[in-house]
Structures are given as C-alpha cells and as structure tokens.
Amino acid sequence: MNSLKKYILSRTQKIVLLLFVIILIAAGYYAGFYLPVQRRIQAADTTDLEAQIQMEQVKSKQIQQMKKEIEENKASNAPMVPAYNHFKEETEELNRIFADAYNFSFQYSEPKVDGMQIRRAINLSFTAESFDKAVSMIHEVLEGPYRCLIEDLSIEDDEDETEEMDIRNHPVSVTFQLTYFETRYDAESEEGLDLEPEETQAPSGLANADVSNL
Known part of the structure; x- marks a missing residue:
C-alpha cells in the first residue's frame, strides 16, 4: 500500500490521462447534448417540410379543380x-x-379571399321605370358573362303607397347585394388582396406553374 501511495505519475502519463479525460468529456458532450439537439433540429426541419408539402398538394388540388371548372364552363357557355x-x-x-336605370349607384367592398377563390361584393341600388324592367335588368346580370350571386333583393313601389296603381307599370326602387366571383388561378397580380403570409407564396409556386399536363 505504501508503494502505491508514493507512486508519482510521470509527465507522459499525466498527459495521457489528461487526454483521456478530455476525450471522455467530449464523448459525453457529443452523445448527451450535441446528438439530441441535432435530432430535434432534423425532426423540426422534417415537420416544416411535411407541412409545406401538404400545403403545396392542397394548392395543386385547388388549381386542378379550378382549371376543370373553367374548362367545363367554357364548353357549356x-x-x-x-x-x-x-x-x-x-x-x-x-x-x-343599368344604363337606362334611374339613380343607379353601387358601392364595392374589399375583395375577400377563400383559398384560390375571390369574392367581390357590391351593394347596388337603382330605380327602374317598371317592375318588369327591373326584373329584366336583374336577369341580365345573372345571365351575364361573369359568375355572380344576388342576395338581399328588395323591390319596392317608388310611387306614393296610397295610390292604387299596378307596380308593373310605374317606377320601382331596387336594392340588392351582388357578389362577383374571381380566382387567383392564372392571376397576373394579387395586389390589393388581404393574404396570409403563407398564401403570398402561391404566385411564385404552383399558382403560376404550368398545369396543362395535370
């Protein structure tokens, strides 16, 4: 025992021992800290990538559906x-x-975005010379070249209500909300749209991609 207590390490042995301790510390740091951190980073990167792929797949599906609908509408006029x-x-x-209407006015609302679809609402009011003329104008809007929706329609007698007259033969006041539908598909610009940050990436991604072979 006395000989062991009196044993003094040589300089070479001290250096070797120090290197061994350093290697142990480095190995512990690598296995206990560095590798777990890298695994978490890789897992996070994979999650972000998967989310981005899913988003692009949804955009691709929307574009295909919109293109199919456009082609069907063209074929059926x-x-x-x-x-x-x-x-x-x-x-x-x-x-x-509404060139022949009286007191025609309209007020546009800001366009609303729903995926690839855009809704542009307009509040309209006008006075027509007769009920039949008002109905004819409304039908012309609905049967026009652009898809739209009419809501909250109101047609009222524009004359004194005490007068007993046929509403079909004198002026009527008309108000309604008209919504025109547009699409982000193949849009040259999206300026003026209130888009989420991830949606603004669409023009540089699949939205402007060649979908002719989809």
Missing part, C-alpha cells in the same frame, strides 16, 4: 370565373346593363 383582377370589366358590364 356558362358564366365564367375570371382571374383576379376583373374589376374594370365587371364595372363596364354593370354600367351597360
């Missing part, structure tokens, strides 16, 4: 769903239809 922004053409169509 049904009202089309134009690419955003079709504001000017829609306004020109309304001005043409």
Whole structure:
C-alpha cells in the first residue's frame, strides 16, 4: 500500500490521462447534448417540410379543380370565373346593363379571399321605370358573362303607397347585394388582396406553374 501511495505519475502519463479525460468529456458532450439537439433540429426541419408539402398538394388540388371548372364552363357557355383582377370589366358590364336605370349607384367592398377563390361584393341600388324592367335588368346580370350571386333583393313601389296603381307599370326602387366571383388561378397580380403570409407564396409556386399536363 505504501508503494502505491508514493507512486508519482510521470509527465507522459499525466498527459495521457489528461487526454483521456478530455476525450471522455467530449464523448459525453457529443452523445448527451450535441446528438439530441441535432435530432430535434432534423425532426423540426422534417415537420416544416411535411407541412409545406401538404400545403403545396392542397394548392395543386385547388388549381386542378379550378382549371376543370373553367374548362367545363367554357364548353357549356356558362358564366365564367375570371382571374383576379376583373374589376374594370365587371364595372363596364354593370354600367351597360343599368344604363337606362334611374339613380343607379353601387358601392364595392374589399375583395375577400377563400383559398384560390375571390369574392367581390357590391351593394347596388337603382330605380327602374317598371317592375318588369327591373326584373329584366336583374336577369341580365345573372345571365351575364361573369359568375355572380344576388342576395338581399328588395323591390319596392317608388310611387306614393296610397295610390292604387299596378307596380308593373310605374317606377320601382331596387336594392340588392351582388357578389362577383374571381380566382387567383392564372392571376397576373394579387395586389390589393388581404393574404396570409403563407398564401403570398402561391404566385411564385404552383399558382403560376404550368398545369396543362395535370
């Protein structure tokens, strides 16, 4: 025992022992900290990638559905769903239809985005020379070249209610909400749309991709 207590390590042995301790510490750090952290980073990267792939798949499906619908509408001569922004053409169509109306006015709301679909709501009011004329104008809007929806329609007698007159033969006041439908598919620009951060990536991704072979 006395000989062991008096044993003094040589300089070489001390260096070897120190290196051994350093290697043990490094191995412990690598196995206990570095590897677990890297695994978590890789797992997080994989999760983000999977989420991005799923989002792109959803966009691709929406684009295919929209393209199919557009082609079907063209074949059947049904009202089309134009690419955003079709504001000017829609306004020109309304001005043409209601050119003969009295006191025609409309108020646009900000376009609303739902995936690849865009809804543009308009509050309209006008006075027509007769009930039949008002109905004819409304039918012309619905049967026009652009897909739309009419809601909250109100047609009221524009004359004194005490007068006993046929509503079909004198002016009526009309109000309703008109919604035009547009699509982000094949849109040249999305300026003016309130998009979520992930949605703004669409134009540089699948939304502008060649889908002719899908």
